[in-house]
Amino acid sequence: MKNRIRELRTDRGWSQAVLAERLDVSRQTVNALETGRYDPSLPLAFRIARLFGLRIEEVFDDADSR
């Protein structure tokens, strides 16, 4: 599933470590999410969307899996 996490993070000038701390996950997890190697659980996807002040579908694009 594609996502805009890297774009949203860099727009705010955050490092992966900063984003990881704000989401209470490891930096490795942020890296895996950004590179599309891992799709988050629904609760984590909500946390990510809320952190950026967006709706889930504005962060994640499931076009490939439809």
Next chain:
Amino acid sequence: MDQGRATRRYYRVFAPAMIIFLAGSFGIAWLEDNSATPNWLLAGLAMIPIAALLSMFWLHWRYIRDVDEYLRQIHVKALLFSAAVALGIGTGWGYLEFYLDAPALPVFWLNPLFWTVYGIGVVAFSLRDGVSQN
């Protein structure tokens, strides 16, 4: 819980548990070779490293619960991989013992094999999934 804190919490118990396991295992072997300790006492003393061994499983249970969902799935994959290897070898060799009179496998070594393969599995799955080891 952040990864660093979970790892520190893990090693705070892992280190003494491993020392107790190794000291207990080697200590009992030494007693058997160098003293007239009765077998019932050796078997009783073996409960000490067994308790340390079981504490490591509890420790991993706690560690997997503490880390985030992505790291958790890497560890769960590695645990299944190591269980498959250890049980596959144990059961497979058991068939060889049953039907081909193969020499008895020292099953004590299945435990170190399990944890060794688990460690390799964590590194392999992490590398495959692009996780750098911090």
